[in-house]
Amino acid sequence: MNNADLTLLNMNLLYVRYLEAIDRELHVPLGCLYLTKAIEDAGFTVDFRDYQLNDFAEPFTVGNIVDFLHDPAKVIGFSVMANLLPFALKAMKAVKERYPDRFIVLGGVGAKAVEEKIMSRFPWVDCIAVGEGERTGPELIRTLKAGGDLREVPGLVVRDRSGGLTRTPERARIRDLDSIPFPAFHKIDLSRYQGYGLMSTRGCPYPCTFCSVAPIWNHDSTFRSVENIIAEMKILHEKAGVRMFLFQDEFFVCNKQKIMAFCQKLRQTGLSILWKAFGRVDLTDIEMMEAMADAGCVELRFGIESGSDRLLKEIKKGFSAEQAISRVTEAVKIFPRVDAFYMWGFPFETLEDFNQTVFQMVMLRMIGARILPSMLCLLPQTELFRENRDRYPLDFSATLFPEYMITGHEISHLSHFQISPEHRPIYDFIQTNPDIFPGFFHMDLKNNVLPKLKILKKFGFYPEDKVGEGTDSCGAHSPRITAAPGLATRVVEGTAG
Ligand code: B12
Ligand code: SF4
Numbered sequence: 001m002n003n004a005d006l007t008l009l010n011m012n013l014l015y016v017r018y019l020e021a022i023d024r025e026l027h028v029p030l031g032c033l034y035l036t037k038a039i040e041d042a043g044f045t046v047d048f049r050d051y052q053l054n055d056f057a058e059p060f061t062v063g064n065i066v067d068f069l070h071d072p073a074k075v076i077g078f079s080v081m082a083n084l085l086p087f088a089l090k091a092m093k094a095v096k097e098r099y100p101d102r103f104i105v106l107g108g109v110g111a112k113a114v115e116e117k118i119m120s121r122f123p124w125v126d127c128i129a130v131g132e133g134e135r136t137g138p139e140l141i142r143t144l145k146a147g148g149d150l151r152e153v154p155g156l157v158v159r160d161r162s163g164g165l166t167r168t169p170e171r172a173r174i175r176d177l178d179s180i181p182f183p184a185f186h187k188i189d190l191s192r193y194q195g196y197g198l199m200s201t202r203g204c205p206y207p208c209t210f211c212s213v214a215p216i217w218n219h220d221s222t223f224r225s226v227e228n229i230i231a232e233m234k235i236l237h238e239k240a241g242v243r244m245f246l247f248q249d250e251f252f253v254c255n256k257q258k259i260m261a262f263c264q265k266l267r268q269t270g271l272s273i274l275w276k277a278f279g280r281v282d283l284t285d286i287e288m289m290e291a292m293a294d295a296g297c298v299e300l301r302f303g304i305e306s307g308s309d310r311l312l313k314e315i316k317k318g319f320s321a322e323q324a325i326s327r328v329t330e331a332v333k334i335f336p337r338v339d340a341f342y343m344w345g346f347p348f349e350t351l352e353d354f355n356q357t358v359f360q361m362v363m364l365r366m367i368g369a370r371i372l373p374s375m376l377c378l379l380p381q382t383e384l385f386r387e388n389r390d391r392y393p394l395d396f397s398a399t400l401f402p403e404y405m406i407t408g409h410e411i412s413h414l415s416h417f418q419i420s421p422e423h424r425p426i427y428d429f430i431q432t433n434p435d436i437f438p439g440f441f442h443m444d445l446k447n448n449v450l451p452k453l454k455i456l457k458k459f460g461f462y463p464e465d466k467v468g469e470g471t472d473s474c475g476a477h478s479p480r481i482t483a484a485p486g487l488a489t490r491v492v493e494g495t496a497g
Pocket of ligand 2: 204205207212213250251
């Protein structure tokens with residue numbers, strides 16, 4: 001009998017299936033470990049299980065999740081992003097059938113903005129935790145153990161005995177991030193992981209309409225001190241020999257003074273470490289980038305999104321195409337690797353806008369930047385989805401998904417995905433719930449997405465329908481991608497045609 005107060009299952013994972021190979025990048029499960037530490041510090045016990053470490057030949061069957069969760073505690077928590085939300089919901093049903101007396105909590109970012117829809121359609125989900133877990137988690141366990149009323153715990157969506165749903169008041173964000181203890185690294189064998197992510201901030205204040213990061217964190221950003229960040233790097237370096245760190249937060253470069261201080265203090269530690277980070281083109285400059293490179297930054301990533309000023313304005317990106325070009329041109333002279341991320345497939349992106357983007361991508365590729373285009377993903381948290389869902393048809397294609405929605409079920413093969421018959425039901429489930437899983441759909445596939453994909457293939461940014469060679473990877477936060485020889489810098493299997 002499991003005496004822990006919570007069995008916590010991490011389902012935030014990167015798993016890409018090719019015909020001949022499986023790509024798994026094991027990342028330290030930060031969100032779950034922050035949550036675990038907070039629950040343990042409150043005096044409870046956590047039985048943490050990381051599904052990234054499962055050794056099933058076929059991880060994406062509900063039976064295997066039930067096996068992985070053998071003998072769970074009375075409360076079972078799932079941590080999930082949007083890509084595995086459909087599968088997690090199916091798996092939760094099977095877990096509930098196997099253990100009807102257990103209380104099932106869904107947490108993580110995947111359910112954000114569709115909590116009520118999930119709770120009303122899937123009665124086996126007992127509760128959804130919304131937002132940061134460090135305060136909600138311990139209070140949830142305490143209340144459940146005491147037989148209290150969850151409607152009194154902020155930050156939840158709960159079902160009462162009569163089946164009615166209650167969204168409890170939103171929980172205030174944790175302002176002082178330094179007050180949060182470091183993740184519960186003692187729960188994992190650090191040597192089994194390859195990706196050491198760090199979060200130096202939480203949330204982004206910018207209003208980009210296609211992005212889910214800012215709304216997930218309610219357009220509010222909080223920051224750790226330079227000393228606190230370096231202390232975590234030091235622990236990981238000294239205890240686990242970590243040499244390469246990835247700042248996962250999109251708002252790492254939040255302010256020049258802070259970044260300069262960080263670089264100076266990091267250099268003073270004398271630690272022999274390297275790191276990668278994201279930056280906005282309008283918040284970086286040459287002096288800052290040189291200081292970053294001197295302090296061990298080997299890769300800077302920019303979200304550029306479009307080469308069209310009209311489109312940049314429409315998606316509220318907050319800088320111009322010219323700013324992007326000049327910043328990347330400077331950055332490639334400073335860092336060994338510079339990534340330029342683009343989004344394409346906006347339903348309001350004219351061919352003229354799109355061609356300007358392709359032109360810029362070609363140009364920046366020629367000067368040495370790595371170009372990483374992603375097909376627009378209609379995440380339910382985004383302003384873009386809300387504003388446009390009734391304006392354009394929502395189409396599903398069984399062979400084409402946005403890169404953001406790779407789940408691990410589908411097989412990436414040349415220019416398309418294949419779905420094996422045993423996994424077909426998960427896509428049927430997705431198709432019957434488009435309002436919960438819009439990320440798997442396209443806005444106007446025929447006139448918007450397919451013609452643009454064809455152009456991107458022509459310029460080598462996606463594979464033609466023939467075998468490519470070599471690999472390229474955007475590092476930690478995207479699937480490994482197979483590049484067409486000499487040309488493509490990013491290849492995620494698309495549809496034929
Ligand atoms: C690190 C990270 C990853 C890591 C995850 C590492 C890990 N195992 O945890 C990796 C690299 C695996 C990853 C992969 C992907 N990611 Co990612 N990732 C992030 C990132 C940058 C930070 C996440 C994080 O650590 N946050 C910090 C912690 C503190 O927050 P948290 O994880 O949300 O956890 C807190 C709460 O949610 C809560 N909580 C979490 N779980 C639970 C469970 C319970 C029971 C409870 C009570 C509470 C609770 O408590 C935690 C502590 O406060 C975010 C962007 C961002 N800035 O937030 C994107 C993000 C989460 N990723 C995203 C996506 C889409 C992906 C991908 C699916 C697609 C992609 N191409 O990027 C891939 C995986 C699929 C694939 N094949 O490509 C989206 C999610 C969108 C959504 N609505 O779900 C985000 C928001 C980025 C974005 N651009 O929109 N990612
Ligand atoms: S795209 Fe980048 S800058 Fe814009 S809201 Fe998202 S994280 Fe912030």
